[in-house]
Amino acid sequence: MIRIRRPLRRALVLGPPTAWGAVAITYKLVCPAEQQGGLGARILTSAVFFAVGTGLILHVRRTLLHELRQVRRVARAAQSVLLRPLPPRVDGLNTAAAQLSADRAACVGGDLYEVVGTEHGVRVVMGDVRGHGLAALGTVAALLGSFREAAHDEPDLGRVLRRLDRAMARHLRERSRWEHPSSGAAPADSPVAEEFVTLLLLEIHRDGRLLALNCGHPWPYRLAGPTVTSLSRADPLPPLGPFPLPPDLPPLPCGDFLPGESLVLYTDGAEDARDNRGRFFDLRHTLAKLTGSHPQAILRTVLEALLSHTKGRTTDDIALLVLRNDRTGPRCMPLGARDADISGSAARARATTTHPQPTNHL
Incomplete structure (x- = not known):
């Protein structure tokens, strides 16, 4: 044929x-x-x-x-396989995500994200590979493939990060052998030797407890009522690639992700976007107008504001991921409130048992 x-x-x-x-x-x-x-x-x-x-x-x-047109269709198909559309709801969390590539001809970028519901909680990854376009696509594939397996297999978030680090190192070694078959190692000035990725891992438990590991990535914004705050002010770890991970990787507690709150994860291309006067895009100010909105509405409004600010000429890949806690029921109460409620219920039960109400026997 x-x-x-x-x-x-x-x-x-x-x-x-x-x-x-x-x-x-x-x-x-x-x-x-x-x-x-x-x-x-x-x-x-x-x-x-x-x-x-x-x-x-x-x-x-x-x-x-x-x-x-054929090349673009193939690129879009490859991108949709890697950054597959997120389900609208994962274990009670509403989700919305989108990606803008700076390489309009290829329609692919170096940003990555994924949300997975596991027995260890909802696990989220957001990353930004150095560079954009087809050159970064292999690194994105290696990291996402590793995360989708490790998120289910590893009970500890630090071990998930180590799996991603090993996957990236293995990918760079294979890419180096392919690009430099004679030497077997990439020269010091090779793009492979300078490859790195900023990465953020989140773990959201059913009770709202939120843990994070950050390797050089911007901290997400938390939308709680009328306020917009950074999820944490702690110094992140170095990006994956050029530096080894420390021996201990304890996840950072970031408080409780309460019902009605939203998290906005993004890559640095969002806040680094400039207009024709060189002014940066004020993502926090834009989000302050959207508190209480649905994730899809937040995503659509931010993207429209970004494209309006840059006149459609973005110079870096941009990825946005919005999570909203719409869980209901006693299991979704904050830890302190839930413990206090349980203690109060137990005390009332003891009081009822110790001091029963008198009865009249006729």
Whole structure:
């Protein structure tokens, strides 16, 4: 089947230019006007060859546009497999996410995100690979593939981060051998040697307890009522890649993620976006107007504000992920309130048992 399609495709590609060339040669050889030397003959000859040249240019342009559309479809398909659409709800958390690539021709970027519901809680990853476009796509694939397995397998969030670190190191070694087969190692000035990724891991338990590990990534914003605050002010770890992880990786407690609150995770391309005057995009100010909104509304409004601020000319990949806690029930109460409620219930039960109400026996 392939042997039949390839000659047919080659004939379709080469047929129109060949036909246009045959028309021009035939006119040159047999047309009576071409044998004359007057002004009218020269104008007619110029018109014929102009038409032939225009036809060839249009054919080449149409062929290139067709191939470009095919490349973009393949890129979008690859991107949708890697950054697959998130489910609208994961274990009681409403989600919304989107990604803007700075490489508009390829429609792919170096940002990554994922939300997975596990027996250890809802685990979230947000990352930003150095660079953008097709060069960063392999690193994104390696990290996301590792996270989707480790999130279920590892009970400790620190061990999830170590799995991601090993996956990235293995990917860079394989890429180095592929790009430098003779030496087996990347030169010091090679892009592979300078590869790194900023990464944020979150773990959200059913009771709202929130843990985090941050490797050089911007801290998310917490939307609680009318206030917008950073999730933490702690110094992050170095990005993955150039530096080894420390021996101990205790997750950082970040308080409770209460019902009605939202978290907005983003890559630095959002806050680094500039307008034509060089002013940075004020993400926090934009979010302050959206407290209490649905994740989809937050995402849509922020993206519209970003594109309006930059006039659609983003210079870096941008990824946004919004989580909203819409859980209900006693299991979703804060730890302190839940413990106090349990203690109060136990005390009332003891009081009822110790001092029963008198009864009248008739």
